Amino acid sequence: MLSDLLSSLSSNPYFGAGAGLIGIGTALAVLRRSSQYGLIFFRRQYMITLEVPNNDISYSWLLQWISHQLRDSSRHLSARTTLVKNDDPSSRIQASYTFVPSVGTHYFRYKGKFIKVERTREQMINSGVPFESVQLTAFGQDRQIYIDMLEKARDAALLANEGKTLVYSPTINEWRLFGHPRRKRPLNSVILDKGILQSLINDVEHFLSNPYWYIDRGIPYRRGYLLYGPPGSGKTSAIMALAGHFDLSISTLNLSQGTMTDDRLQQLLSNVPEESIILLEDIDAATVGRHYEKEDAIRYQGMKPLTLSGLLNALDGVISTEGRIIFMTTNYIERLDPALIRPGRVDFKQYIGPLTPYQVEQMLIRFYPQSTSEEINRFAKQIEDLTANYSQPISAAQLQGYFMHNKDSLNDVFDNVKQIFRL
Ligand code: ADP
Known part of the structure; x- marks a missing residue:
C-alpha cells in the first residue's frame, strides 16, 4: 500500500520537481551545517584563541605591543592622545600620541605563525562605559605562544615605564590607566617640614619589608596613612613621590567628586591593581548623618551616596597578600568620625601644614x-x-x-x- 503511494507520487511530475528542490535544499542545509561543525571542530582541534578583556591589566600592554608588531601593515589605527600638564603654569600643555590597532580584524606574523587579532567594543547598557576585548587566534595547540606574547608585551611596557609612575583612576566599577605614565616625582622635589617625609619613607619601608610580622600574627597585611592639612601643602605630591620611590603605582579615588556609592567603593577597593598605593582623597566627603539632598537624587539616579559605614566596610575589606598601602587625605580632619581613623584603618597620621x-x-x-x-x-x-x-x-x-x-x-x-x- 505504502509502496503504491510512493510510486504514484514519484510518477507525478509536479511532486517530483518539488521533492527534488526540497532534496537539494536539505542537502545544502546539511552541507552548511556540517561545514560549520567542521569549522568549529577544526578551530577546536587545530587553532588556539586567547581573549584579553580591557579590565585585565595586560590589555593596554598587549594592544601597544600588537601595534608594534603590525608596524606599517595595518592602516586602521586608533589614536590615544594624552595631555601632559607641566607644573609650570607659563609653559604650554603638551600632547603626546600613541597608536593602537582600531576595532576590527588585523593580522601579523609572530615566530613564523600568522596571528589574527580581533578587537571588539560593546557599549555597556548599565554603565555607559564601553567593554572592549582583544582576541588572538593562531594555528596550533600550544598556549605557550600566548604566554610568550604576554610576557613580551609586559616587558616592553615595563621598559617604557621605567622611571615613571602609573596612575589608575576608576571608571564605574573598575580601574583604568589614567593618561600616560608620569615621570617619577623625585623625593627631594617635595619639601615638607623637617623630618616628615623621612618618617613617612621609613614607615612605608618598614611595612613593605616585614610581611611576616603581619602574617604570623594573623593581622591583615595593610597599612593606612592619613595626611591632613590645608590645600596646596604637598599631601598629594608627597604620596606621588613615595610611590615613585617604592616603585608602586597609584590608584586614586576622589570621594568628593563623581558619584560614589557604598557598593561602587566596595567593588573598586576589592579589585585595585597589584603593587599600587590606594589614594583616597577628601575622605571627609563620607560623613555620618550626611543629608541626602534633592540634587543628589538626580545625580545618583536614585542610588544613595557613599556613607560612613560604606567607607568603613570598604576599607576593612581591603585584604591582600602583597601588602596594601592606603593613603587618605583630607583638608578637614575635624569632620572625620573617630571610627575612620582608629588604628587598623589609619596607623599613621600626619599633619601637613602651611609653610614653616x-x-x-x-x-x-x-x-x-x-x-x-x-x-x-x-x-x-x-x-x-x-x-x-x-x-x-x-x-x-x-x-x-x-x-x-x-x-x-x-x-x-x-x-x-x-x-x-x-x-
Ligand atoms: P595638596 O595635596 O596638599 O592639596 P598638592 O600636593 O596637590 O597639595 O600640591 C599642589 C601643587 O603645589 C603641586 O604642583 C605641588 O608641586 C606644589 N606643592 C605643594 N606642596 C609642596 C611641597 N611641600 N613641596 C613642593 N611642592 C609642593
Whole structure:
C-alpha cells in the first residue's frame, strides 16, 4: 500500500520537481551545517584563541605591543592622545600620541605563525562605559605562544615605564590607566617640614619589608596613612613621590567628586591593581548623618551616596597578600568620625601644614640654588613678616607659583613678595 503511494507520487511530475528542490535544499542545509561543525571542530582541534578583556591589566600592554608588531601593515589605527600638564603654569600643555590597532580584524606574523587579532567594543547598557576585548587566534595547540606574547608585551611596557609612575583612576566599577605614565616625582622635589617625609619613607619601608610580622600574627597585611592639612601643602605630591620611590603605582579615588556609592567603593577597593598605593582623597566627603539632598537624587539616579559605614566596610575589606598601602587625605580632619581613623584603618597620621621657615628656606634653595645664606635669611624674614602682617598662612603651592612667576631673577623674588597672595 505504502509502496503504491510512493510510486504514484514519484510518477507525478509536479511532486517530483518539488521533492527534488526540497532534496537539494536539505542537502545544502546539511552541507552548511556540517561545514560549520567542521569549522568549529577544526578551530577546536587545530587553532588556539586567547581573549584579553580591557579590565585585565595586560590589555593596554598587549594592544601597544600588537601595534608594534603590525608596524606599517595595518592602516586602521586608533589614536590615544594624552595631555601632559607641566607644573609650570607659563609653559604650554603638551600632547603626546600613541597608536593602537582600531576595532576590527588585523593580522601579523609572530615566530613564523600568522596571528589574527580581533578587537571588539560593546557599549555597556548599565554603565555607559564601553567593554572592549582583544582576541588572538593562531594555528596550533600550544598556549605557550600566548604566554610568550604576554610576557613580551609586559616587558616592553615595563621598559617604557621605567622611571615613571602609573596612575589608575576608576571608571564605574573598575580601574583604568589614567593618561600616560608620569615621570617619577623625585623625593627631594617635595619639601615638607623637617623630618616628615623621612618618617613617612621609613614607615612605608618598614611595612613593605616585614610581611611576616603581619602574617604570623594573623593581622591583615595593610597599612593606612592619613595626611591632613590645608590645600596646596604637598599631601598629594608627597604620596606621588613615595610611590615613585617604592616603585608602586597609584590608584586614586576622589570621594568628593563623581558619584560614589557604598557598593561602587566596595567593588573598586576589592579589585585595585597589584603593587599600587590606594589614594583616597577628601575622605571627609563620607560623613555620618550626611543629608541626602534633592540634587543628589538626580545625580545618583536614585542610588544613595557613599556613607560612613560604606567607607568603613570598604576599607576593612581591603585584604591582600602583597601588602596594601592606603593613603587618605583630607583638608578637614575635624569632620572625620573617630571610627575612620582608629588604628587598623589609619596607623599613621600626619599633619601637613602651611609653610614653616624651614620649608621656605629649602624651597628657595631648590628654585635658586645659587642663593647665598644672607639671601636665604632675608627671604625667610620677608615671608615671616608677610604672614604676620596679613595674618594669613602661605602654602607651598602658593610659594611655588610665586617662584615660577619670577623664575628668572632672584631680585624680583625679593621685590614682589606681596604678589604671593595675588597669584
Ligand atoms: P595638596 O595635596 O596638599 O592639596 P598638592 O600636593 O596637590 O597639595 O600640591 C599642589 C601643587 O603645589 C603641586 O604642583 C605641588 O608641586 C606644589 N606643592 C605643594 N606642596 C609642596 C611641597 N611641600 N613641596 C613642593 N611642592 C609642593
